[in-house]
Amino acid sequence: MGPHPAVAAIRLAVRRVLHDILTEHTGTRDASPGVPPHERPPSPLVLVACSGGADSMALASALAFEAPKLALRAGGITVDHGLQPGSDLRAEEVVLRLRELGLDPVESTAVTVGREGGPEAAARDARYAALDAAAERHGAAAVLLGHTRDDQAETVLLGLARGSGVRSLSGMAAVSGAGGRYRRPFLELDRQTARKACMVQSLPVWDDPHNADPAYTRSRLRHEGLPALEKALGKGVVEALARTAQLSRDDADALDAWARQAEAAVRDSAGLLECAKLYALPPAVRRRILRRAAIEAGAPAGSLFARHIEEVDRLITGWRGQGAINLPGKVVAQRQGGRLVIRQG
Numbered sequence: 650m651g652p653h654p655a656v657a658a659i660r661l662a663v664r665r666v667l668h669d670i671l672t673e674h675t676g677t678r679d680a681s682p683g684v685p686p687h688e689r690p691p692s693p694l695v696l697v698a699c700s701g702g703a704d705s706m707a708l709a710s711a712l713a714f715e716a717p718k719l720a721l722r723a724g725g726i727t728v729d730h731g732l733q734p735g736s737d738l739r740a741e742e743v744v745l746r747l748r749e750l751g752l753d754p755v756e757s758t759a760v761t762v763g764r765e766g767g768p769e770a771a772a773r774d775a776r777y778a779a780l781d782a783a784a785e786r787h788g789a790a791a792v793l794l795g796h797t798r799d800d801q802a803e804t805v806l807l808g809l810a811r812g813s814g815v816r817s818l819s820g821m822a823a824v825s826g827a828g829g830r831y832r833r834p835f836l837e838l839d840r841q842t843a844r845k846a847c848m849v850q851s852l853p854v855w856d857d858p859h860n861a862d863p864a865y866t867r868s869r870l871r872h873e874g875l876p877a878l879e880k881a882l883g884k885g886v887v888e889a890l891a892r893t894a895q896l897s898r899d900d901a902d903a904l905d906a907w908a909r910q911a912e913a914a915v916r917d918s919a920g921l922l923e924c925a926k927l928y929a930l931p932p933a934v935r936r937r938i939l940r941r942a943a944i945e946a947g948a949p950a951g952s953l954f955a956r957h958i959e960e961v962d963r964l965i966t967g968w969r970g971q972g973a974i975n976l977p978g979k980v981v982a983q984r985q986g987g988r989l990v991i992r993q994g
């Protein structure tokens with residue numbers, strides 16, 4: 650008898666990603682057939698980022714099962730955010746569970762969570778910095794994250810509510826980070842399947858109280874927003890939102906590529922942006938060029954909002970002699986003699 654369908658599903662999702670990692674790794678490596686086995690470089694290491702929650706425990710179990718079959722090494726990292734009393738003990742427990750699965754190396758790493766951008770963003774920044782450092786330290790080929798289709802749906806809704814365009818609707822990428830380090834094998838899998846896979850494998854899971862805390866936007870969305878949407882629109886909402894993410898990502902990538910090409914054509918011989926040529930472009934392409942120009946001039950990407958770009962855009966499309974526009978990072982945009990000048994003032 651084969652494994653339970655939920656276990657089969659999580660393993661298949663992980664196997665696919667491991668295949669990709671292996672292909673990329675061996676594709677760039679000299680096979681060195683003449684080198685004796687003990688002198689060959691060790692096989693690639695894949696780490697799982699595990700909170701001890703159902704999604705990442707399921708991921709860890711599937712990695713532990715699939716990696717040896719492909720002669721890959723598999724390890725695990727858990728990050729102790731230090732946000733609750735006893736979080737260090739819990740992290741040690743996760744370490745034990747990962748070791749029990751047969752993962753090696755396994756470690757817990759403690760971080761200090763700052764305040765910038767709110768509690769969720771600060772914890773995320775600290776977590777990714779720790780995961781990056783762990784990946785570097787161990788020379789890992791990839792780090793697996795347990796985001797599911799449900800997480801993706803929530804991310805799309807959060808982007809929609811921000812009102813900042815098709816890029817923010819594109820959710821999380823299956824591959825991201827430096828050199829494509831982060832992989833999300835469960836992006837097309839629902840949270841219930843991951844939880845079920847843990848249950849049937851008798852894997853203990855830890856439910857983060859933050860996930861149920863209504864003080865957090867994502868938690869409210871998970872427990873109130875999405876259920877209300879499902880009630881109003883039907884059960885397929887999560888799937889449809891995840892599909893929206895993929896379609897939006899493709900659209901956003903295409904528009905970014907178009908903007909990169911168009912940019913060269915709208916600059917004069919001195920490299921300044923020509924307003925008449927910008928005017929002739931579709932708004933989606935033009936706004937991308939303006940955004941890139943502002944970032945290049947020193948505006949921090951995270952503080953540059955749609956309303957800033959719209960204001961700069963009005964120098965092109967609604968010109969009535971208005972003055973300079975102040976942007977984050979002390980960047981100033983102004984129109985001078987048919988040219989748009991964006992620089993740090």
Ligand SMILES: Nc1ncnc2c1ncn2[C@@H]1O[C@H](COP(=O)(O)OP(=O)(O)OP(=O)(O)O)[C@@H](O)[C@H]1O
Binds near residue numbers: 704705729730860
């Ligand atoms: N403390 C942590 N240590 C290591 N990895 C983490 C930690 N917290 C989150 N992650 C990684 O980020 C992914 C997404 O985490 P997030 O908290 O957004 O989702 P989740 O649905 O609560 O996931 P899980 O059920 O695995 O905790 C996790 O699946 C895991 O891979």
